[in-house]
Amino acid sequence: MIWDTLFAQDANFLTRRAKKEPPSAGGWNIFCTNWISADALSPAVNAGIAGGGEKGWFGWSSSAELEKMRMDWIRTADPAKRKQLAEQIHVVAFDEVPYVTWGQYVQPSIYRKTVRGVLQFPATLLWNVWMEG
Numbered sequence: 001m002i003w004d005t006l007f008a009q010d011a012n013f014l015t016r017r018a019k020k021e022p023p024s025a026g027g028w029n030i031f032c033t034n035w036i037s038a039d040a041l042s043p044a045v046n047a048g049i050a051g052g053g054e055k056g057w058f059g060w061s062s063s064a065e066l067e068k069m070r071m072d073w074i075r076t077a078d079p080a081k082r083k084q085l086a087e088q089i090h091v092v093a094f095d096e097v098p099y100v101t102w103g104q105y106v107q108p109s110i111y112r113k114t115v116r117g118v119l120q121f122p123a124t125l126l127w128n129v130w131m132e133g
Contacts, residue, residue, distance in 0.1 A: 061098035
């Protein structure tokens, strides 16, 4: 069945993604993934700019400078300071290139006229949804 094949490929990818060896030894050097906008909305949740090394997102980007600015952004409540930190994070991230964005897309959604309660959210939520008569 096609799902068994897809699952086997995903399981292989998930196992291989965690290996740090070169591709010739069963590791990897690049993979394609995607996030919804909420996953990259702020320095607090954007795994791509986290500089936590071994404790971070696959790829293990290690940047003490990025990680310090990210933590400072999380800890401050001052909007002006957060804006300044976000700008500095962008400068360092563009210099260090912890990941590469290949593009953006919008997934359109349509519903029958009888579907009600659809919540506007960056991911599909089936909460609060019902059909009239």
